[in-house]
Amino acid sequence: MRRSWPIFADMSTLLELQRQLRRAVLGGDAVELAAAIRGDGLAPAARLGIYRNHAFATLGAVLERTFPVVCRLVDERFFAYAAHEYLRGHPPHSRCLVEYGADFADFLARFEPCKDLPYLADVARFEWCLNIAATVREAAALAIETFATVPAEKAASLALRLQPSVRYFASGWPIDEIWQANQQSEVPTVDLASGGTCIEIRRAGDAGAWRRLDPGTFGFRTALADGLVLAAAAATAVAKDPGFDLAAALDCIFAEGLIIGFAD
Amino acid sequence: MRLPQESPTGAPVGPAIVTKPSALPNCRAGIGLRLPHMAGIAAARPEVSFLEVHAENYMAETAALDRLLELRRDYPVSVHGVALSLGSAEELDRIHLRRFKALIERVEPMLVSEHLAWSASGGAYLNDLLPLPYTEESLDLFCRRVDEAQEALGRRLLIENPSSYLRFRHSTIPEAEFLTETARRTGCGILCDVNNIYCSARNFRFDPIAYLDALPVGAIGEIHLAGHHAAEDVDVLIDDHGSRVAQPVWDLHAQALRRFGHAPTLIEWDTNLPALDVLLDEARHAQELAHICRYVDAA
Numbered sequence: 409m410r411r412s413w414p415i416f417a418d419m420s421t422l423l424e425l426q427r428q429l430r431r432a433v434l435g436g437d438a439v440e441l442a443a444a445i446r447g448d449g450l451a452p453a454a455r456l457g458i459y460r461n462h463a464f465a466t467l468g469a470v471l472e473r474t475f476p477v478v479c480r481l482v483d484e485r486f487f488a489y490a491a492h493e494y495l496r497g498h499p500p501h502s503r504c505l506v507e508y509g510a511d512f513a514d515f516l517a518r519f520e521p522c523k524d525l526p527y528l529a530d531v532a533r534f535e536w537c538l539n540i541a542a543t544v545r546e547a548a549a550l551a552i553e554t555f556a557t558v559p560a561e562k563a564a565s566l567a568l569r570l571q572p573s574v575r576y577f578a579s580g581w582p583i584d585e586i587w588q589a590n591q592q593s594e595v596p597t598v599d600l601a602s603g604g605t606c607i608e609i610r611r612a613g614d615a616g617a618w619r620r621l622d623p624g625t626f627g628f629r630t631a632l633a634d635g636l637v638l639a640a641a642a643a644t645a646v647a648k649d650p651g652f653d654l655a656a657a658l659d660c661i662f663a664e665g666l667i668i669g670f671a672d
Numbered sequence: 673m674r675l676p677q678e679s680p681t682g683a684p685v686g687p688a689i690v691t692k693p694s695a696l697p698n699c700r701a702g703i704g705l706r707l708p709h710m711a712g713i714a715a716a717r718p719e720v721s722f723l724e725v726h727a728e729n730y731m732a733e734t735a736a737l738d739r740l741l742e743l744r745r746d747y748p749v750s751v752h753g754v755a756l757s758l759g760s761a762e763e764l765d766r767i768h769l770r771r772f773k774a775l776i777e778r779v780e781p782m783l784v785s786e787h788l789a790w791s792a793s794g795g796a797y798l799n800d801l802l803p804l805p806y807t808e809e810s811l812d813l814f815c816r817r818v819d820e821a822q823e824a825l826g827r828r829l830l831i832e833n834p835s836s837y838l839r840f841r842h843s844t845i846p847e848a849e850f851l852t853e854t855a856r857r858t859g860c861g862i863l864c865d866v867n868n869i870y871c872s873a874r875n876f877r878f879d880p881i882a883y884l885d886a887l888p889v890g891a892i893g894e895i896h897l898a899g900h901h902a903a904e905d906v907d908v909l910i911d912d913h914g915s916r917v918a919q920p921v922w923d924l925h926a927q928a929l930r931r932f933g934h935a936p937t938l939i940e941w942d943t944n945l946p947a948l949d950v951l952l953d954e955a956r957h958a959q960e961l962a963h964i965c966r967y968v969d970a971a
Contacts, residue, residue, distance in 0.1 A: 502797065
């Protein structure tokens with residue numbers, strides 16, 4: 409004969425118990441939950457702490473793997489602190505943890521203790537783009553011959569779909585140089601006043617790769633990625649670079665296998 | 673070389689051996705496949721009977737997935753889910769279930785397993801195997817979720833016993849009985865994690881052999897072995913998969929083998945990863961132990 413333990417009023421359902429345990433694991437109050445836990449020779453708070461420590465340690469390690477240069481720039485202890493604060497308010501939604509950290513850069517941009525490193529959030533954005541490129545496979549590219557069959561009067565109002573791994577990234581800081589310098593054991597000096605960057609990040613082989621683009625090309629491709637039709641994307645590019653050559657730019661994006669289809 | 677001379681109850685379980693065969697017939701020991709070991713395994717093609725991967729590490733289109741699909745040509749693969757959260761009171765995550773199924777279709781695994789635990793609530797995934805209260809309510813719910821998952825995946829699942837650091841006051845069903853009843857109602861199998869039983873038994877002062885004896889022999893589809901460590905500040909064993917299998921766990925495994933000797937055995941190692949040779953050495957030891965137990969039982 410099984411004996412039923414009294415169940416606390418608002419702990420009467422599994423759903424509520426799990427909500428309370430979730431809050432406790434994420435660092436919230438656990439007073440009410442503690443009453444539902446057997447001591448077994450150890451305080452319930454200490455038992456909850458074992459689960460909390462595991463969640464924070466493993467998720468913190470995930471962020472460290474995705475943002476290694478951010479971690480190096482602030483050192484491991486500070487990174488662990490920042491990751492802890494981020495985790496509390498932004499636990500993962502996807503259960504595939506390589507997809508965790510999409511808004512870590514936005515968090516860092518608002519995180520007061522990081523205010524002395526104004527480029528840090530952009531380094532995080534850059535590393536997130538590299539992560540996307542390493543986790544999203546490229547699709548079959550559209551041949552320029554297919555594009556050439558589109559009547560000229562319709563081409564201007566076409567929107568193009570780009571490779572799903574590609575990201576465009578602009579910063580007022582030399583983010584790529586900062587990132588590159590931090591791949592070396594002895595970090596060389598980076599001239600932070602050397603200017604900003606416009607970068608294309610895309611899968612190459614099985615990892616993310618990047619390169620700088622001139623302002624016209626960057627404006628054109630960013631506009632396409634944002635879903636603008638060709639005429640509008642070309643206008644954006646000309647605004648950045650009056651000498652922008654649309655025909656040459658189209659040749660390039662098809663030659664690079666960047667376009668995978670026409671948008672609806 | 674560590675060989676069990678005595679079982680936890682003091683009964684001898686096998687003769688000492690002094691030679692270490694490089695491969696044994698009917699070897700049934702596999703290793704957890706982790707990214708840093710992939711190149712070494714691809715190059716050396718070591719003799720292990722299967723590789724096991726965490727499902728969630730291969731759901732994105734990464735280089736690791738490509739490597740896994742290459743290794744799949746030479747090794748049976750077991751897919752071990754850690755995030756289905758079958759014990760959640762909330763609905764199963766259908767998107768995750770679809771991704772899980774897509775991975776199964778690509779890998780065609782020999783085994784698919786998950787946990788008696790939950791890990792998601794309110795849209796947050798906590799990356800931990802959190803405990804359930806063992807009640808009639810949670811048993812009904814857990815069985816429903818296992819049914820739903822098996823139907824959606826089109827596969828029989830093995831359900832693993834978790835390592836426990838916390839028990840609820842209102843639990844009324846012993847964990848082994850909870851698992852046994854789940855297997856009876858849903859037709860799922862059981863993944864018997866011997867290290868988890870050992871850690872939980874130490875943490876809550878119960879008899880691990882009685883736990884093994886309470887599990888239904890016919891439902892056991894796999895055995896897991898791993899390392900653990902003692903927490904620094906509290907008297908608790910933490911199942912961290914970060915070291916060699918401890919001797920008392922090998923001893924308990926010898927008991928498990930005599931009861932569930934048919935089941936393939938996996939060496940799990942997830943943190944403080946060693947050189948591949950160390951992992952293979954643990955797998956060889958598991959194979960030797962299986963061989964000895966068969967020999968002793970046959971004698």
